[in-house]
Amino acid sequence: MTTQDQPHLVPGRACGTCMMCCKVPYIKEFEKPAGLWCKHAVPGKGCGIYESRPDSCRAFYCLWMQDASFGPEWKPEKAKFVTYIQQNGVNIQIGVDPSFPNAWTREPYYARIKQWAREGAEQGRFVFVRIGPRMIAVLPDRDLDIGRVDPQDNIVVARRPGPAGMTYEVEVQRGSAPSP
Numbered sequence: 001m002t003t004q005d006q007p008h009l010v011p012g013r014a015c016g017t018c019m020m021c022c023k024v025p026y027i028k029e030f031e032k033p034a035g036l037w038c039k040h041a042v043p044g045k046g047c048g049i050y051e052s053r054p055d056s057c058r059a060f061y062c063l064w065m066q067d068a069s070f071g072p073e074w075k076p077e078k079a080k081f082v083t084y085i086q087q088n089g090v091n092i093q094i095g096v097d098p099s100f101p102n103a104w105t106r107e108p109y110y111a112r113i114k115q116w117a118r119e120g121a122e123q124g125r126f127v128f129v130r131i132g133p134r135m136i137a138v139l140p141d142r143d144l145d146i147g148r149v150d151p152q153d154n155i156v157v158a159r160r161p162g163p164a165g166m167t168y169e170v171e172v173q174r175g176s177a178p179s180p
Contacts, residue, residue, distance in 0.1 A: 007061050007066050008066060009061065009065050009066060010065060010066065010067065010068045013064070013065050015046070015065070017044065017077060018075060018076050018077035019041055019043075019046060019077070020062075020076035020077055020080075020081070020082045020095075020097065021057075021060055021062060021076070021082055022037060022038045022040075022041035022046075022047065023035065023036065023037050023038070023041070023097060024076075024081065024082050024095030024096060024097055024130070025060075025082065025084075025093075025095050025130075026151045027054070027056060027057065028054075028056060028151065029054035029055075029056060029057075030054070033132070033133065034095065034130055034132055034133060034151075035095075035097075035098040035130075035131065035132030035133070036132075040053070060084070061084075062076055062082045062083060062084050063083040063084055063085070063092075064076060064079075064083065070083075073108065074109075079103060079104075079109065080096065080097045080099075080100035080103035081094050081095060081096040081097060081100075081103050081104050081109075081129075082094070082095045083095075086128070090124070090125050091120075091125055091126045091127065091128060092116055092120070092125070092126075092127045092128070093127075093128050093129075093130060094113065094127070094128070094129045094130070095130050096129060096130065096131045098131055098132045101131045104129055113127060113129075113138055114138065114140075116138075117138045117139055117140050118140045121139065121140050121159065121166070121168065124157075124159075126138075126139070126157050128155065129143075130149075133148045133149070133150070134147060134148060134149075135147070135148075135149035135155070135172075137155070137157065137168075137170045139157075139168045139170075140166070140168070141165075141167070141168065144168075144170055146170055146172055147172075149172055150174075150175070152174075152175030153172050153173060153174055153175050154172070154173040154175060155170060155171070155172055155173075156170070156171045156172075156173060157169070157170050158170075158171070
């Protein structure tokens with residue numbers, strides 16, 4: 001990764017004791033499932049292979065580290081979830097610690113998450129909550145539990161005009177191999 005590829009980080013913010021990104025997301029290089037601790041995570045210390053960690057870990061920065069509008073309550077170790085942009089560079093994903101599956105539904109989080117869903121849907125940007133293998137699509141009009149979504153699966157959201165405005169349909173297209 002070159003310097004120009006690195007995201008802008010909020011001055012004064014550091015991961016510190018937070019290790020939620022070692023637990024909640026899928027890590028392709030280790031085939032680490034979402035919601036389980038990485039085998040290289042060292043409690044209270046961080047990554048045990050920090051200097052030789054894979055590129056996906058090197059490139060990962062949660063939105064709390066990148067966006068100054070996220071207050072201290074959004075730090076993942078406090079919120080019990082990690083908010084980040086999906087690999088497609090468009091959708092927001094909220095990776096929730098399975099030990100606290102409803103953390104994202106508390107305030108002040110839920111109101112902002114629903115705001116992202118309302119504002120993003122018009123531009124084709126969607127919000128997904130992952131709790132281990134389970135995925136929830138946060139749509140402007142409802143939250144839809146779409147069940148198990150594996151890393152190789154693709155989620156397609158269709159917008160259609162309805163009598164009361166736009167309606168949203170979500171389909172999981174099952175894949176056979178992990179996507180890049």
